[in-house]
Amino acid sequence: MDTSLEATVRELADRQQIEAALLRYCRGVDRRDKALMLSAYHPDAIDDHGVVVLEAEAFCDWAIEFHDTHNGVTHHAISNLTIDLDGDTAHSECYYTYMGTVPGGPTQLCFGRYVDRHERREGRWAIAARLCFNxxxxxxxxxxxxxxxxxLLTSNGPQTLDRNDASYWRPLTIDPARRG
Incomplete structure (x- = not known):
C-alpha cells in the first residue's frame, strides 16, 4: 500500500471512529444506557451542557436522571458533522436535533450544536471535552x-428506554403472527 493510500485509509478510519462515538452517545442517552453513553467519552472528559458542567460519568448520571424525570421518550439526532484531524487530537462540530415528549405537556423540539475535542488514547477515539450549545x-x-x-403505530415493540428495546435484539426477528 502506498503511503498516500495508507494515510487516506487511516484518516477515513479515524473519522468513522469519531462519528461512531458521537452516535453511541445519542443512542445511549435515548435508551438510558449509561455504559453506551460512557463509551463515547474518555473517563476524565468534561461536558459543558450549559445547565451543568460535569465529568463524563457524573454527566451521564445527570442526563439519564433528567430525561427519566422530564421525558417519556427522547430522540437525539446529529447532522452536518465536520471533523478536523490533527494527529491524536481532533475537533468536531455537529448539529443536533432533540425531541423529548413531556408527559402531560407539549413535546419539546430543540436544536443546537455539539462542539467536541476528541483524543485517540491507546488506539481509541473518544470525547475529551464537549460544549453543547442549546x-x-x-x-x-x-x-x-x-x-x-x-x-397500531406502536404495536410492534417492545419500545423501551433500556436494553430490552428491540434495537438490542440479536438476531432481530419479526413475529410471524404480525404478517398478514
Whole structure:
C-alpha cells in the first residue's frame, strides 16, 4: 500500500471512529444506557451542557436522571458533522436535533450544536471535552390521530428506554403472527 493510500485509509478510519462515538452517545442517552453513553467519552472528559458542567460519568448520571424525570421518550439526532484531524487530537462540530415528549405537556423540539475535542488514547477515539450549545428550544403539538391508529403505530415493540428495546435484539426477528 502506498503511503498516500495508507494515510487516506487511516484518516477515513479515524473519522468513522469519531462519528461512531458521537452516535453511541445519542443512542445511549435515548435508551438510558449509561455504559453506551460512557463509551463515547474518555473517563476524565468534561461536558459543558450549559445547565451543568460535569465529568463524563457524573454527566451521564445527570442526563439519564433528567430525561427519566422530564421525558417519556427522547430522540437525539446529529447532522452536518465536520471533523478536523490533527494527529491524536481532533475537533468536531455537529448539529443536533432533540425531541423529548413531556408527559402531560407539549413535546419539546430543540436544536443546537455539539462542539467536541476528541483524543485517540491507546488506539481509541473518544470525547475529551464537549460544549453543547442549546440554540433553540421549542414546543410542538402531537398530531391528531384516531386512537386505534396511534395504538397500531406502536404495536410492534417492545419500545423501551433500556436494553430490552428491540434495537438490542440479536438476531432481530419479526413475529410471524404480525404478517398478514
Amino acid at each position: 440554540e433553540s428550544v421549542n414546543e410542538i403539538s402531537p398530531a391528531t390521530l384516531p386512537e386505534d391508529y396511534r395504538r
